[in-house]
Amino acid sequence: MTENSPTAFADRIDATGVDPVRDWSARRTYRAADFRPADLVAAKAGRRVSVVLPARNEESTVGVIVEALRTELVIGVPLIDELVVVDSHSTDTTAAVARTAGARVVAQGEILPALGDVPGKGEALWKSLVATDGDIVVFLDSDLREFDTDFAVGLLGPLLTEPGVVFSKGAFDRPLDDGRTVLPAGGGRVTELVARPLLATHWPALTGFIQPLGGEYAGTRAALESIPFAGAYGVDIGILIDLYEAFGLDALAQVDLGRRVHRNSPDSALAVMAMHQHLAVLERLQRHGRVAGAAAPGDTLRLHRRDGVSGEFVSESVAVAPGERPPMREVRGG
Ligand SMILES: O=c1ccn([C@@H]2O[C@H](COP(=O)(O)OP(=O)(O)O)[C@@H](O)[C@H]2O)c(=O)[nH]1
Numbered sequence: 001m002t003e004n005s006p007t008a009f010a011d012r013i014d015a016t017g018v019d020p021v022r023d024w025s026a027r028r029t030y031r032a033a034d035f036r037p038a039d040l041v042a043a044k045a046g047r048r049v050s051v052v053l054p055a056r057n058e059e060s061t062v063g064v065i066v067e068a069l070r071t072e073l074v075i076g077v078p079l080i081d082e083l084v085v086v087d088s089h090s091t092d093t094t095a096a097v098a099r100t101a102g103a104r105v106v107a108q109g110e111i112l113p114a115l116g117d118v119p120g121k122g123e124a125l126w127k128s129l130v131a132t133d134g135d136i137v138v139f140l141d142s143d144l145r146e147f148d149t150d151f152a153v154g155l156l157g158p159l160l161t162e163p164g165v166v167f168s169k170g171a172f173d174r175p176l177d178d179g180r181t182v183l184p185a186g187g188g189r190v191t192e193l194v195a196r197p198l199l200a201t202h203w204p205a206l207t208g209f210i211q212p213l214g215g216e217y218a219g220t221r222a223a224l225e226s227i228p229f230a231g232a233y234g235v236d237i238g239i240l241i242d243l244y245e246a247f248g249l250d251a252l253a254q255v256d257l258g259r260r261v262h263r264n265s266p267d268s269a270l271a272v273m274a275m276h277q278h279l280a281v282l283e284r285l286q287r288h289g290r291v292a293g294a295a296a297p298g299d300t301l302r303l304h305r306r307d308g309v310s311g312e313f314v315s316e317s318v319a320v321a322p323g324e325r326p327p328m329r330e331v332r333g334g
């Protein structure tokens with residue numbers, strides 16, 4: 001148990017009105033613009049940085065992302081020491097496009113073959129730890145549109161400059177591409193309908209994370225190699241929960257990366273993704289002793305939006321206490 005572990009961390013507003021999540025957010029929310037690549041190169045102080053892109057059938061976007069990272073943050077300034085694409089059983093030209101753009105491409109199935117291979121993003125990220133050697137590892141999705149290398153700079157910022165921070169997660173606006181146009185909001189459907197309510201119920205301390213499922217995050221190798229990786233799309237929420245349980249909230253940070261546009265899957269695919277969240281959370285409820293009765297469930301849903309005036313993210317808390325009524329026959333004395 002760390003000084004910030006759940007049993008020590010007052011997960012909800014206490015009697016004095018102190019809101020620990022709001023205090024954490026004020027202390028550990030950064031902006032990509034807070035960090036300059038050249039300053040971060042100096043801050044590396046001998047540490048190596050690996051950037052990993054898990055990619056399954058991303059031929060239309062992976063090349064642009066790799067080329068931008070290589071041009072600006074490998075050749076332009078030596079911030080990134082290795083740029084690796086994990087080819088996650090693609091059936092298109094993802095591997096060739098990524099290689100041509102300058103990435104080292106590793107086939108997911110060829111890493112740790114003795115341990116077999118499980119389809120899914122979680123396997124790609126877990127195996128990437130074997131295929132890379134950086135002291136800090138940055139994960140970026142390969143289906144991003146409008147990619148900006150500030151995503152990597154921002155995520156590396158707190159890890160290279162804030163002692164004690166072992167993990168940083170991207171925060172951003174989530175437009176929704178409905179196939180005809182890109183709507184300004186509406187993305188992050190599994191986040192809003194599944195992950196955020198699950199965390200509000202079981203891990204209120206993590207409700208300050210604006211995008212708990214976003215695929216853009218970074219961690220120290222030591223921290224990432226100390227926790228299990230949930231399979232498939234449960235990996236993202238699993239890493240967040242397990243690093244919180246192991247290192248406490250103040251070791252985690254989030255960085256405002258602006259706006260994130262990616263390929264939006266159909267609802268049918270999101271149902272499977274949603275089930276991955278439930279399975280990852282259920283496993284962690286048991287593992288971290290948050291079984292029923294160990295702690296009162298959260299009763300507040302913290303919603304985030306970008307303020308039109310300040311341009312900063314603001315949050316509002318909605319009380320959620322549905323309660324329950326007893327069987328009517330008991331009320332009637334039956
Ligand atoms: O089996 C898989 C599934 C997904 N991905 C990658 O993981 C990232 C996030 O997946 P996806 O875009 O399908 O999720 P979404 O962002 O739509 O929730 C993308 O770079 C995918 O190419 C992967 O490497 N292996």
Ligand SMILES: O=C(O)[C@@H](COP(=O)(O)O)O[C@H]1O[C@H](CO)[C@@H](O)[C@H](O)[C@H]1O
Binds near residue numbers: 121264273
């Ligand atoms: O945030 C979400 O709800 C989902 C789906 O996003 P959209 O509704 O398609 O914008 O996307 C995220 O979730 C996946 C599962 O954790 C991550 O792997 C993806 O990187 C992330 O984009």
